[in-house]
Amino acid sequence: MLSNLWGPDKSITYTGCAIQLYAFLCVGVTEGVMLVVMAFDRYVAICRPLHYTVIMSRPLCWKLVLMAWLCGLLESVTQSSLTFQLPFCAHHGLxxxxxxVPALIRLACGDTSANKLPMSITSVLLTILPMVLIMISYGFIAQSLGKILSEEGRQKAIATCPSHLTMVLMFFGTVAMVYTDPKNQLASKHGRFFTFLYALVTPLLNPLIYTLRNKEVKGALLRLLCKSVSTKMRSFELGGSRRS
Incomplete structure (x- = not known):
């Protein structure tokens, strides 16, 4: 995708498009399932802190990661296979x-109901259901936070949640708008914008959102900003003195 965006040639081969779709669906679904796993991790850490190391054992962590990748692989194989069975129009312009999937369905000339129904079902299972599970976990977390007497302990527990909730809303919200009904007016008009958010912006912000709670990262970012501001100020002063 980056190669196509960077160069003058915006075309892609049929094989390249298939590989891109398989990979995109696999890692996308895997990321969505991992957001649910992270919500479960936060629930255990805040609601069952004394049992955290027992519940979130290394074997369970491996099983959860494996489950996430298997869900991504299964969804990728199923949806991609169904999508590439469609008859596409002569003008292959995405x-x-x-x-x-939504862009390829809009490109198809034949009946797409056999594709839209499975995609809508899996969209509900992989977007709405995960969001419901995440909200339930945060409901239990909110109850546990009310029982924490120490203000410092409460603030420490709360600090781990906003970054995860931000990514949940950005990722699942935009994916649901595009994949639940790919031919609706909103998806047709603003599909590229939503795709831009969950395909590029969310992965780009992931490292920043998840690491800005780290004191060393905060310090490094602050030093970088101060250095940038001081450099601009010096260049402005030099420019002013030259004009004078």
Whole structure:
């Protein structure tokens, strides 16, 4: 995708489009399942702190990661296979900047009901259901926070939640708008914008959002900003003195 966006040639081969779709679906679904796993991790850490190391054992962590990748692989194989069975129009122009299921369905000439129904069902299972599970976990977390007497302990527990909730809303919210009904007016008009958010912006912000709670990262970012501001101020002063 980056290669196509960077160069003058915006075309992609049929094989390249298939590979891109398989990979995109696999890692996308895996990320969504991992957001649910992270919500469960926060629930155990805040609601069952004394049992955390027992519950979140290394074997369980490996099983959860494996489950996430298996869900991504299963969804990728199923949806991609169904999508590439569609009859496509003679003009193969994707109204998108990468090969994904809604854009390919809009490109199809034949009946797409056999594709839209499975995609809508899996969209509900992989977007709405995970969000419900995450909200339930945060409901239990909110109850536990009310029982913490120490203000410092409460603030420490709360500090781990906003970054995760931000990514949940950004990721699942935009994915649901595009994948639940790919031919609706909102998805057709603003599909590329939503795709841009969950395909590029969310992964780009992931490292920043999850690491800004780290004191060393905060310090490094503050030093970088101060250095940038001081450099601009010096260049402004030099420019002013030259004009004078």
């Amino acid at each position: 109204d998108d900047f990468l090969c994904e």
